[in-house]
Amino acid sequence: MHDGTYQATDPDGRRHPITFGGQPLTAFQPGWVPVGLQTGLPPFHLLELRRDDGPMRDAVWYLDQDFGFAGNALDRMQPWQVARLHEALIPLLAEIRQTSLLASTPAIADAAQRFSGINPRFVADLVRLIVALAPPQIVRAARFDQVVPAMAKAALRLSPQMLEQSLAPGRVDVRVVSPFTGTKLPVQEAFAFAEDRTRAWRCHDPVHDVTLYLLASADGAPALYVPAMDAVFTHQHGLSGARVLEGLLCHYALADGILVRPTRLDETESSDAEAAEAGDDSWLARAAAAETIDHATVLDDADHASRNGWLRRLLRPTG
Incomplete structure (x- = not known):
């Protein structure tokens, strides 16, 4: 967290605010904490979350290329976003x-x-x-x-x-x-x-x-x-x-x-x-x-x- 908002740092050291609904993210739901950010599947980034106040659970946020929230489940993403995932994943799995x-x-x-x-x-x-x-x-x-x-x-x-x-x-x-x-x-x-x-x-x-x-x-x-x-x-x-x-x-x-x-x-x-x-x-x-x-x-x-x-x-x- 930096200046009261959650931010991601790219390999060049630049900070990018994580946004939710177009606004900088200042807090997650109670009990959830970010534990890792994966940037190896452009144009999306995967933010992994874990619950720290009870039974161990994990979740993922799919962030767009600008680190904006795109969805927390593949079946809840927009069709065009899923299509972009297809484009990114098919060559890798092939x-x-x-x-x-x-x-x-x-x-x-x-x-x-x-x-x-x-x-x-x-x-x-x-x-x-x-x-x-x-x-x-x-x-x-x-x-x-x-x-x-x-x-x-x-x-x-x-x-x-x-x-x-x-x-x-x-x-x-x-x-x-x-x-x-x-x-x-x-x-x-x-x-x-x-x-x-x-x-x-x-x-x-x-x-x-x-x-x-x-x-x-x-x-x-x-x-x-x-x-x-x-x-x-x-x-x-x-x-x-x-x-x-x-x-x-x-x-x-x-x-x-x-x-x-x-x-x-x-x-x-x-x-x-x-x-x-x-x-x-x-x-x-x-x-x-x-x-x-x-x-x-x-x-x-x-x-x-x-x-x-x-x-x-x-x-x-x-x-």
């Missing part, structure tokens, strides 16, 4: 998707620096805003030989039998099987989504130069995400295509400064084996007991591309 999520080995994108220091919950809100425009399609079926032939137009050709192997539950080991070659692939990275208990195992098929993600939701439903096909394959209800992409983009957006050490498959197997011996009811065991859906639901690939084509060109790999 870079993260290309450099981190699709790459043959885990890597941290330069764009991740723009999210550094932002509360992970607010990063998730921003990512969700963009993914909602064009989520991956979900391909859900009891048997994939019913649906894979319908995707024959895709540049990558899946084997229904090998896809079944990719999603086959096991008791103690994580078996990431390529749905293209049937080869058992080494796990490069294993992690959990920040907002829920979804677990992810990343691997790479060198024959087709395709990165794959084996996932398991909290209730044990396995799924396989193939980013190059913009599709999530699963037998069961549980994970949505949007939730998968949101979780992965958040993981890599918040990975700035974190050295990711690839996880060997034998390490993963050993860890899960120890958990099983200790009586852990792992997702693999729950998946083995889960019921499959007795019908197939498939989104038409051409229709999906038509509806989301403009954004897919930004969020899918180039070249």
